[in-house]
Amino acid sequence: MSSHIDEEGNCTNEAYVAIANGNTKCNKVGSRGGAGGYISGIIKLSKRITAYATIGGRGIYAFSVLYPSFDRNDMIKGGYGGGGYAFNYYDGGDADGAGSGGGQTAVKFLANDLWH
Incomplete structure (x- = not known):
């Protein structure tokens, strides 16, 4: 769960979060980290290719x-x-502590490295 708080410590209006289908609640405890990003898409491949999924x-x-x-x-x-x-x-x-960052989830083509 992510928190949505402005610079002055006020919670963002829940209606704005709902419009964007957000997965957040107002949580005034700092350093909890965010919910992460989301992306989707369709990739058309014209030939057989090796793909690597990293969670x-x-x-x-x-x-x-x-x-x-x-x-x-x-x-x-x-x-x-x-x-x-x-x-x-x-x-x-x-x-009372801090939250470390989550790692990337990715689909890579041709090679399992940072550039594909």
Whole structure:
């Protein structure tokens, strides 16, 4: 679930979210991450071709260290497929961790690399 909050901390009107068939609710707790993107389409292939499907892993919402550190070994790992790392720190107050990024879901043609 994603949150839709403006710069001043106000929730976006639910009617606007419904118009776009959004999958969100107003969640004023920060660092929870978004719902991710969605795309669809039809590709017409004129000849037989090898395709590779990669399913991206979800991000993780957690914390485990009690000191500020940007050392990658201390950070929360992102999901499979290139998800971003998150700052992993709990100060005992309202800031209770962060969500790492989810990885990409993709269909690749010819080769299973970043350019196809």
